[in-house]
Amino acid sequence: SSELTQDPAVSVALGQTVRITCQGDSLRNYYASWYQQKPGQAPVLVIYAKDNRPSGIPDRFSGSSSGNTASLTISGAQAEDEADYYCNSRDNSGNHLLFGGGTKVTVL
């Protein structure tokens, strides 16, 4: 398969933990990266190479991977974490990039 599948939406209570998943065959061979996109803004890289955070990304964001599934966890979700989250990785050929369809996270 040359697709990455994400749940369309998830909600989390303020201060609680939410996990967003991304499934695809290519994730058995390549790590996922994760992006946060707020309305009207460009995406921001929050996790790369499975579990690495770029400078400036809060440590409540973490990543993991097992088999064909990558996960992004937000521990102690804040109101400002409400956004769309996208995963991506290379496809099995290594020459193309794939994006998941995105997960809308609502903080209640």
Next chain:
Amino acid sequence: EVQLLESGGGLVRPGGSLRLSCSASGFRFTSYAMTWVRQAPGKGLEWVAGLSGSGASTYYADSVKGRLTISRDNSQNTLYLHINSLRVEDTALYYCARDRRGIPTGELDFWGQGALVTVSS
């Protein structure tokens, strides 16, 4: 400070062509692969093309192959995307993004604010 600034978007008739530019500053341009990602109105992100830091290797999504050409002028720190035979479904905000490495990995650590391309008669 890393900055990416896209330009060249606009309203184009179906069948027309367009060249987008992305001016880069704040980093050694030749050391990084670059990528174009587009987002149709209200839709998700779609990768369209990537290019190694040297410009020697190019990569295209199957959905646009043959109509798009990605290139770079390392002397001008500028990335380009030339789109031919524009279709209504090419209407999108086109982002340029920097890869963390010299070859495309998909780890896109800096993004521009996007250039809007509208294809309509």
